[in-house]
Each structure stands twice: as structure tokens, then as C-alpha cells.
Amino acid sequence: MTKFGKFAFSLAIALLAAGITLAIVQAKPETGAPVEQTLNCGNCHAETQEAWHGGAHGLANRDSLFTDAWAEQGQPGACLVCHVTGYDPSTGTWKQDGVSCEACHGQANVNHPAEPMPVQEPAELCGQCHSDARFGWQEWQSSTHYQRNMTCTICHDPHTASLKAVEGQGEEGHSALCINCHRQYSMNFSYSVHKQAGVNCIDCHLRHYGEQADRDVHTMPDHSFTANLDSCNTCHASEMHTSSDEASASLLPIDLSQPETTESGQVSDQPSPLSPYGYAGLAGLLGLAGGMILSPWLDKAYRRVTKDGRKQ
């Protein structure tokens, strides 16, 4: 048997194995139900659970925004790593629906009422799902808020997954939350043309993309909180150079990409789930190796079978 023949033979086996794997995996979408939903946190923390249940974390795998997009993509398991709690890629099952108590507070402690179950390092924890540029994490790291050790939960309520409510300082909407700390700036802002035109803090400093429903899934407002040329152009495009105009860009050296301090190890240590193609690739490699090793014997057996066939 020639070397080429041997290789071709093993390649055929590899393709067969990969194909079968792919067929099996694709044929079985993740319809698994939660394995265990026996957390009884709500017995004592009823108010918190209620707030959580109606928020984005509680709705993470129930909201139609998710279910529709998920069904459209063929219900891949990769989504479930963040959208449910305790997802097991090997069985396609999970422990609790949504981003449950356990997702952030850890597994229920047997001594719990006596021992508290605090969330350790909230900022890094949020970053496990709200991780990269698409989820706002990279911009957030370049923000002064982050560099001054502020955490997500200072502005966001993790249970309702919405912004915290503070008594408005004569301001409506989200500006109240900003002004709650940035009072000094708000004093001058009150007399500005921007204010009179109804522009508030987040229109420039937290560029957001319309209403929740209109947004692409997963896009986050720019959490660097830095106003840049784009924010001005939103309203003043006709009066200004475009952002692609290099001459104007060089006049305004705004660099969003360079945070003052970058901490290493921001990359999540959570395993990323294998896609069906990953499994198929692995099966293919195994098939290739198996084919290479077994080809002399398989070849012999094949010849024997065909010879016998010819004799008959």
C-alpha cells in the first residue's frame, strides 16, 4: 500500500467520523431543561428574588429577545454559558434558569444564614459574561470610574440589572445618577445651551443606542464615559468635519484605547464551550490518526473481502 493510499484511506475515515459527529451534534439542539431548581433563597430574600425575577438577569433565558435570537441561530449551547446558570456542555443541561443567585453568590453555603454569602470581587465577576468590547468591558476598563476602583454595582443594581435609582437632584432620568456624584460639573451644566436643548449627561458621555428593543443584541453603551468626536457629530455633523477626516482627528488627539493601567488576567478563566464544529474537528482528527494506524489491517481485510467476493 502506498503512502498516498494510506493517507487517502485514513482521510476517508476521518471525514466519515467528523461527518457522523456533526450530524449527531446538530441533530440534537439544546432543549435540555434545568436539572435542579431547588434554590430556596426566596424564602428569606423574597424582595430581592422578586426584583431579580423581573430584571435582565432573571429573564436571561426567558426574555423573547433571547429566545427568538437563540432559536434563529439553532439553539447553540455557547449562549447558555452566560444565559443560564451551571450549564454543562456535555449533557446540555443546566442547574438554574437565568443568571441565578448561585451564578454570582456561589453555591449555597450549608451554614448560610449564619455565614454570609457575599459576592467576591463584583467587577471581575460581571466581566466573566460582560467581557469584551461587544459587552462593554474593554471600554469600561479604560474609564476613570474603573481606574478609581469603582465597581459595576455602584451604578447598577445587580439584582434588577438596571440602573440604581437615586433621588433626582432636579434632574430627570439617568442624569440624576451622574449628578448625584458629579455635582460640581452639574452646576455649570445647568446654564449651558446643551442643557436648555434637553441634552443630558449620557447623551454624550454614555453613547447609547436607542431603546433596548431597537438595539442589536449584546451591544452595550460605551462605558468609557468619554465624549468624543462621534458624540458631537450626533447633533453637529453638519457643522463639523467628519470623524473620518484625518485632519480634524489629528487636532483632537482622543485616545480611547489606552487605559492608564491595564491589569493582566482580565481574561475569563471560565472554559468556553465547544461548538459542534469543535467536536466534529476532534472526531476528524481521531479518525485520521486511527486510519493511519489501522490502514494496513483494514486494507488487508478489504482485499480479503473483495477477493472472496470475486471467487463466489
Place this chain on the structure above:
Amino acid sequence: MSEPKLNRRDFLKLSAVGVAVISGLKVIKYATASETEAGPHQWVMVIDQGKCTGCGYCTLACRAHNDVPPHISWNEVTLAGQVGEKPVYIARPCMQCAKAPCVDVCPVQASTYRPDGIVMMDYERCIGCRYCEVACPYSARSFNWETFEGPNPAVPEWGEPEVPRRPRGVVEKCCFCYNRIDRGLSLGLIPGVDPEATPACINICPTGARVFGDFNDPESNVSKLLHERASFRLREELATFPRVYYLPSIPEA
């Protein structure tokens, strides 16, 4: 012979000695200050006015963790003035005075000192006379005119209640979240370092303006801060010896 009579001179002598003994005892009692032996820990709070933005998160977290009704603030934040362009705030919890006027005036000893310096309220014992509320130079005490019923608007956004609600007709005040401190110590945690053992207002502070710790531990954050920076306490001239220290806002050069 007739019995020796107590003449005027002897009577005056005896009276003088009696008065001297009684006033002497009073002085000694006063000088020994609190009757409670000082424990190994002495909790103090340090509030950096330069970092405080007056956001009021401390008040809200306190309301939630101690189930305080919305019209009462155990920890109040008020605008004190300006340093340069910058507004300066005073965040005022209970000062946990070492010589607390509220403890002195309480007729039923519902206010007492703990060995770690916290001024405790016994809500079972309080008769609602409100002497302490008047005596407190910091207005740190509030009277419960009515029973607090219904949901607490600060819950669950700012935390969850960890102590029972106080009944109607008692005076209530901040207690440095003693329940968190005690639970933390029993679990081997360090108050001021581990958030689970630290008062709620300290944990929530977005700018890290509030620091908590053991004054007796020279390595604690509070000891270091008070060693390095100039600090003051509110109304020091009253000799109440508060356990809340303030780091003044420094004008920007």
C-alpha cells in the same frame, strides 16, 4: 451627768466631712468615665471629606441594612460649605462617644456602652422619654412616632435588613452595624477589611471616603490614616470623645 450634746460646731464639722466625702465619690465616678471595661477592640470610623461627593449612598445602604424608615436617617449627609470650588459634605453617623451625653441622661439605662466602644440601644428597655435625643449634640437620634409598616423603599436595591424593626415609641440610632461586626468576628473576619464584617455604609461608599477599623490595632487602616493625616472630630469642645474622625478636605493647589 447629762449626755454630751451635739453642739453647733460638731454638727458643722460632721456636715462638712459628709459633703466632702459625697462630692469626692462623685468626682471619682465621673473621672472613671464609662463604667464598662475597655475591650481589646475599639472601633472607629474615619470619613475623608475630600473624597465624599455627598452622593448619599451611605444613608440608603444604612436604611436598607438596618430597616430604617424613609423619614429617618441614622447616617445623614449634609452640605457643610465649600473648600475652593469644591462642595464639602459632612456625613454623620452616630459618633459612638466615649463619654456620651445620651448614656448619661437615660433614666432607664437603655443606652449603654459596649466594651468595644459602641453605644448600644436596648429597644426593649427604652421608654421613649426622648431625653437622649435632646442630649445628643450631633442629632444622631430619632424618635419613632409611628410603627414602620409596609415595605422599605430602600430594600432590596440598597441591601437587605439584618436587624429587626424598632417598635413605635422608642428612640433609634446608628450602632456601627454591631451585628455585622460580631458575626464577622465570630467567623474570623476582620471588621474594616472584610466587607461582611464591616458596616454597610463603609461598603457602599463609591469613592472610598469612609474607612472603618480598630483603633487599638496600629496596623489597621484607621490607625494609619489618623497617624498620617490631620483629623478632627465634631464638637470636640464638648469632651464627648467621638469615635468618628474626619479628614478635612484639602484645597486643590
